[in-house]
Amino acid sequence: MSRLFDHYGAEGKGYSQPDALLSASELNLPSNMARKQLPRWPRLSEPEMVRHYTWLSKRNFGIDTGFYPLGSCTMKHNPRVNEVVAQLPGIADIHPHQPEHQLQGLLSIYYEMQEMLAICAGMDAVTLQPVAGAQGEFTAVRCFQEYFRHRGEHHRTKVIVPDSAHGTNPASAAMAGFEIIEIPSQEDGRIDLAALRAVVGEDTAAMMITNPNTLGLFEQDIAEASSIVHDVGGLMYYDGANFNAILGRTSPGLMGFDAVHYNLHKTFSQPHGGGGPGSGPIGVKEHLAPFLPSPIVDRRAPSGEEKNQAVDEYWYTWHTPEHTIGKVQQWHGNAGAVLRCWAYYRRYGKELRTMSEHAVLNANYLRHAIHREAKAAGVDHLFVDGADTIVAKHEFTLSLGPAKESLGISAMDVAKGLLDMGYMAPTVYFPLVVPECMMIEPTETESKETLDTFAKDFCKVLQLDAETLHNAPTTTPVRRVDEVYAARNLCLRHPFDDE
Amino acid sequence: MRIGVVVNPDAGLGGRLGFKGSDGRAKEAREAGAVDRSGPRMQQCISKFLDLQQSSLNRMGVNPTFVAWTGRMGGDWLDGVDYEQRQPSPSESTADDTAALVLDLVTANVDAILYAGGDGTTRDIVNALEGHETPLIGVPAGVKMHSGCFATTPNAAAEVLLAFLQGDLMVAITEVMDLDEETYQRGEWKVRMYGEAWTPSSPRFMQGAKEQVERASEAETIEGLANHIGNLIEDDPELMVIWGSGGTLRRMGEHLNVELTLLGIDIQHKGTVYADLNEAALLEHLTTYDGPRLLLLSPMGGQGFLIGRGNLQLSPDVLRAIGLDSILGVATPSKLLGLSSVRIDTGDVTLDEEFQQRRFVKLLQGYRTTRVIRVLEA
Structure with missing residues (x-):
């Protein structure tokens, strides 16, 4: 394997750094913070550098390479028109410190995006600041906290989450200082209203929930759950991770939610973060709007000189909500992510409802295709549905429990076998309530042919013997990783041969 | 090895x-x-x-x-x-x-x-x-x-x-x-x-959904559980804590510098520990004090008995004197694994029914994290 840092060529090769503006003594750095020796940067020429990264990209697997049914992650295609918009020079070259009168175009896009997101979720106000779904969750529960403090309800310290919730829900609430109460799901994976009733009270601050839930099931009792929580004075939080399934059909607002976060990369489109720039705006109902982080974009009629600089009949300004919780991100969130998503939303408009319907249709079709092919191949006894339902939403779960029990083949083995077939594996071992779980989400951008082929290949993997599958994958650049070893023996810097 | x-x-x-x-x-x-x-x-x-x-x-x-x-x-x-x-x-x-x-x-x-x-x-x-x-x-x-x-x-x-x-x-x-x-x-x-x-x-x-997560060790979990109870006592120094039996609870006590018995029922109240109390002594403590109290219990063995295994001192009268609202189960994640419900067998049919009518009991599973769990029907 070629390693960039091993290319420690001759002095003078590669890119020359300009001289430093200030010398070390002029910088006045404390001596304990100064480098003891020069860093060992690789010395590479431009073609060597290009080859290195091209080589790396060929070892990568992404939605642009093949089918990526990673459940819960909504790995859909990113239309390239998004990139065109985001890279328009007038947008891409903006500096966040530029004054308002130079940013009217961008601010109008921000305003429109706030409005569009509010409309589709049935909310009244939106902030585009949070840069990830989990940060959106944290921002929203902080708004809840300020809301209760404002009402003098300091005793509301508990946040309720179902046991099938995304792990970030309890984590966000705990970070804001709330206590967590977990409630068990019913056997069919849906919310247990009796358990909810048993835990709500005057100490209830909020309930956090996704709908459809992590099993891909629509929570039919959601309105009832909302009124149980509202009746004791609590608030409802909608985790937007699965919003792709219901867009345009219903909305969190209609279900009684007070706040929601949007995963722009899942429900709309923008490349998935992987630690890079993401975006997790939140929307809230009117009673929570005064607590949103600052700034959000507002508009008014232009006056005086503004009339000449306005891009339409309004003047857009940064606005600080009255009782704001403060800033949650430097500058104005990740503008690039917002712009890509705005381009996508503008491209589809009301057709987003069709998009969402296709996501649900594809998931249901794939589920039935897998059962159909499994029957034909005689491997239908090796897995069962993770949830007992006729119709799933945008994703579905299978339990490989029977394969594990009869043949010693685990969900992880099947996932690794799928890698050998040229697919990204579905999500495994989540949600935790399904044993040997495999969670599959094809998204709306895949064709029927892709789904049919995947269903056949999935069954081919199940026909392999246990020993072969324990050793899979064999065709990938890296063979099966010992995840336990990797998690326990972290290697965080390049080990040089002479060290 | x-x-x-x-x-x-x-x-x-x-x-x-x-x-x-x-x-x-x-x-x-x-x-x-x-x-x-x-x-x-x-x-x-x-x-x-x-x-x-x-x-x-x-x-x-x-x-x-x-x-x-x-x-x-x-x-x-x-x-x-x-x-x-x-x-x-x-x-x-x-x-x-x-x-x-x-x-x-x-x-x-x-x-x-x-x-x-x-x-x-x-x-x-x-x-x-x-x-x-x-x-x-x-x-x-x-x-x-x-x-x-x-x-x-x-x-x-x-x-x-x-x-x-x-x-x-x-x-x-x-x-x-x-x-x-x-x-x-x-x-x-x-x-x-x-x-x-x-x-x-x-x-x-x-x-997890996308990665392998190393779990807290048993010792770290127990420390978290202990800190939670410690905070409750700090918030309300009057709180009477009745400690049930079992290793989890005893180890929590160690973190709080409270020496508890492994098999007995102990009361911790206003800085004093009354160890290994029998039914009469428990009732004595509970009837002469009417402030807030909290009974901590750990589910026992594979069948998940919260009440009804061993602690005869925790008689129906004692449980009534404590009050059903003041009972908190305590379980580490390793205990909760495969525990979808708990059993309660107080030895008193009416009291058992009262538990079953509530359908759920609370289990503390980590620092500031509670879970409710079904009470299995008899």
């Missing part, structure tokens, strides 16, 4: 003859036609382990050294294993011999003990260990197997052993349970806690 092997060759003999256990009745049982059960079960476990060791599931290439006595308490059942021989087993064995074997294995520095037997054998081993935290992996072979260190089958025990050797399992505290001989004399079948043992049980890594 070094794995000690203990076989109680007489365990399980009484089962088919309807004895409640085999202690002291081995000869009688053999004469009545009982055949060896414990040894062959160990044999099966070892044979499965050797298969697993050769398979690709042994990804770390583990190759433990087995340590055993020769003869019927060990070596006879270790077919094809080149084990470290200590000394010969006696031709007839008693609980004292099991204890001697365990002590010998401790001297030989084993990292875990794989044993075949039942509840009685487990108690003998735990008594002999006297606080040594050597993890136990039980091959189920007795008449009664209530203790938490038993695997479900001999093959499962082999899988647990391999996972433990590869470092995939963390050790956790579990209860050693057995029939309550006192109540059995009165014709009742009640199981109670006799001690605690360490056993590999809890997966070290949880597979």
Whole structure:
């Protein structure tokens, strides 16, 4: 394997750094913070550098390479028109410190995006600041906290989450200082209203929930759950991770939610973060709007000189909500992510409802295709549905429990076998309530042919013997990783041969 | 790694003859036609382990050294294993011999003990260990197997052993349970806690949606649970905490500098601990004080009894004096694994019904994290 840092060529090769503006003594750095020796940067020429990264990209697997049914992650295609918009020079070259009168175009896009997101979720106000779904969750529960403090309800310290919730829900609430109460799901994976009733009270601050839930099931009792929580004075939080399934059909607002976060990369489109720039705006109902982080974009009629600089009949300004919780991100969130998503939303408009319907249709079709092919191949006894339902939403779960029990083949083995077939594996071992779980989400951008082929290949993997599958994958650049070893023996810097 | 092997060759003999256990009745049982059960079960476990060791599931290439006595308490059942021989087993064995074997294995520095037997054998081993935290992996072979260190089958025990050797399992505290001989004399079948043992049980890594997450160790979890209770007492110094029995609660007490009994019920109130109280003493405390109180209970054994295993002091009257709203279960994630409901058997039908009408009880599972869990219908 070629390693960039091993290319420690001759002095003078590669890119020359300009001289430093200030010398070390002029910088006045404390001596304990100064480098003891020069860093060992690789010395590479431009073609060597290009080859290195091209080589790396060929070892990568992404939605642009093949089918990526990673459940819960909504790995859909990113239309390239998004990139065109985001890279328009007038947008891409903006500096966040530029004054308002130079940013009217961008601010109008921000305003429109706030409005569009509010409309589709049935909310009244939106902030585009949070840069990830989990940060959106944290921002929203902080708004809840300020809301209760404002009402003098300091005793509301508990946040309720179902046991099938995304792990970030309890984590966000705990970070804001709330206590967590977990409630068990019913056997069919849906919310247990009796358990909810048993835990709500005057100490209830909020309930956090996704709908459809992590099993891909629509929570039919959601309105009832909302009124149980509202009746004791609590608030409802909608985790937007699965919003792709219901867009345009219903909305969190209609279900009684007070706040929601949007995963722009899942429900709309923008490349998935992987630690890079993401975006997790939140929307809230009117009673929570005064607590949103600052700034959000507002508009008014232009006056005086503004009339000449306005891009339409309004003047857009940064606005600080009255009782704001403060800033949650430097500058104005990740503008690039917002712009890509705005381009996508503008491209589809009301057709987003069709998009969402296709996501649900594809998931249901794939589920039935897998059962159909499994029957034909005689491997239908090796897995069962993770949830007992006729119709799933945008994703579905299978339990490989029977394969594990009869043949010693685990969900992880099947996932690794799928890698050998040229697919990204579905999500495994989540949600935790399904044993040997495999969670599959094809998204709306895949064709029927892709789904049919995947269903056949999935069954081919199940026909392999246990020993072969324990050793899979064999065709990938890296063979099966010992995840336990990797998690326990972290290697965080390049080990040089002479060290 | 070094794995000690203990076989109680007489365990399980009484089962088919309807004895409640085999202690002291081995000869009688053999004469009545009982055949060896414990040894062959160990044999099966070892044979499965050797298969697993050769398979690709042994990804770390583990190759433990087995340590055993020769003869019927060990070596006879270790077919094809080149084990470290200590000394010969006696031709007839008693609980004292099991204890001697365990002590010998401790001297030989084993990292875990794989044993075949039942509840009685487990108690003998735990008594002999006297606080040594050597993890136990039980091959189920007795008449009664209530203790938490038993695997479900001999093959499962082999899988647990391999996972433990590869470092995939963390050790956790579990209860050693057995029939309550006192109540059995009165014709009742009640199981109670006799001690605690360490056993590999809890997966070290949880597979999350996108990554492997290392879980907090048992010790860290217990510290979190203790801090939670500590905060409650800080917030309300009047709070009377009634500590139930069990290793989890006792360890929490250690973090709070409160010395608790393992098997008794203790009260901690305004800085004083009243240890090992009987029913009358508990009622005395509860009726002379009408401020806030909190009963902490840990679910016992595999069946998840929150109330009704052992603590006769926690009578229906005591539970009523505490109040159903003031009961909080405490469970570590390793306990919660596979526990979808709890059982309550107060000995009072009306009170049991009151619990069942509520349908749920609260369990503290970490610092500031509670879970509600169903009460199983009787």
